[in-house]
Amino acid sequence: MSEAAARTERVRRANLARVLRLVHLDGPQSRAALTEATGLNRSTIAALVGELVDEGLVQERAPDSVGRVGRPSPVVAVDPRVVAIAVNPEVDAITIAAVGLDRRVLARDRIETAEVLTPSAVAASVAARIEQWRAGVLRSARIEGVGLAVPGLVRTLDGIVRIAPHLGWQNAPVRDLVTAATGLRTTVGNDASLGALAEHLFGAARGVDDVVYLNGGASGIGGGVIVHGRPLGGAGGYAGEFGQNRPGIAADVDRRAGDGVLEDEVSRTRLLAAVGLDSADEPTLAAAIAASASATVTDEVARQRRILVTALANAVNVLNPSVVVLGGFLATIAADAIPELLVEVRRQTMPTLADDLELRLAVLAEDRLLIGAAELAFADLLSTPALP
Known part of the structure; x- marks a missing residue:
């Protein structure tokens, strides 16, 4: 690929990410609104939206035409079938949820535990719940990955939980354990930091x-x-x-x-x-x-x-x-x-x-950590939505 072609490809991917992130963060928007927000022309927006539709990341629908004059612009929204599995292990329970790219919590289970779960037990619980949901509520879903919100110190480089004192975890490779159990890409972050991210992007801040x-x-x-x-x-x-x-x-x-x-x-x-x-x-x-x-x-x-x-x-x-x-x-x-x-x-x-x-x-109430964990799981998709 020539340098000019490579540069064009980088711009295309960046624009795809920009459009997807806009409808993820701000909700459904018309093509006209996306054109205004990005500064791109209408034909470019149409092409980008078409590619995101083909990749199963967004959907287009006809707008509400009541009170409108002229030809209405189609509305673009994230495809609600794109989901992440969000997990919050705690000392007395583990909460597992399926969170859509549109931030809707499609399923949630809070499983109270008599004793603190080990990292391996967390991985097994997550895998079991995903298997159950895939046969039911997530039958038609595209599961993008798993995000864990852990009450402890998480090393961002490799997802190792260095210490979660209340859980009794130390140097726990929970990311790799969940990946192995589920077959899904897994990311791990500190629970409160992810709550801060969620409230900053979508909530009180x-x-x-x-x-x-x-x-x-x-x-x-x-x-x-x-x-x-x-x-x-x-x-x-x-x-x-x-x-x-x-x-x-x-x-x-x-x-x-x-x-x-x-x-x-x-x-x-x-x-x-x-x-x-x-x-x-x-x-x-x-x-x-x-x-x-x-x-x-x-x-x-x-x-x-x-x-x-x-x-x-x-x-x-x-x-x-x-x-x-x-x-x-x-x-x-x-x-x-x-x-x-x-x-x-x-x-x-x-x-x-x-x-x-x-x-x-x-x-965001009790959804805040789950939405933050899902945001972590969606990060790669939002930054690079184009297929290779």
Whole structure:
């Protein structure tokens, strides 16, 4: 292939990726809207869309013609049959879902476990669920890959989980185990970092370039940081472990864990104990807290809020985000007190750093980690949608 032909091919592939990513991120759009968004001419857009249709990645449909004058432009949308399998292993359950390229969750199973699953057991569970779904809800689906959102330190280079302390995993080759069990390309990321990505692309921080995200889950507190619109990974991909910071606790009466870290004090386990539950998913825990009239529950929520505020102020002082997003049980304890918590965060930050700060709740709710894991699995397709 000549240099000119190679350059033309690179441009074609880049344009295919651009069009696919636009309809993935922004939803169905007319050809006319794609022409305007890309700056490409109408015939080029038509050719690109046609190729994406042939490859089974998008579909075209007639637009709603009500109130329109002239010839309407066809609407382009991602093909809902293109899916990824998203997996979130936790200390008390494993959640497996099929997430479409259009972000719809087509199937979801939360399997509670009596003991923490090993990486091999996770791989076997994922393979079994995919086999079951392929005979049913995913019978006509094109499964693009598997994405895992793991509560631990994941080495981005090779997908090795260096340590997931609450799961008891160390140097776990979970990516390769799942690939071997399913025959599907598998990618692995930190759960909170993927939650941050999902909320940045589709949720509470959509359109915001500087974001701090804190996620509260069964394994503790993790986080993710978006700087100038890009995820902050750090040297090894481990950035965002807010739960391992030493909390500032003003009153000794608020301390429960001696010299513990933030996630020892602001804890889902402590909330479950306060409401008298051994285990629960996010909606069940939130409902139990909301329904409780117990002073024990009220006091525990207030105590955790006080400690969380200081942790948030520390993050704002260091990173100066526009928005802080709270997910998981952190959203539960903050939900009815956002204005008050924001006042306290501002009180503990340097002047001007938090003047325009917003504190928001994750809007993708319990889908956020699954959508983030799916986004990881779709990454190669979105960057290179053309066939060789």
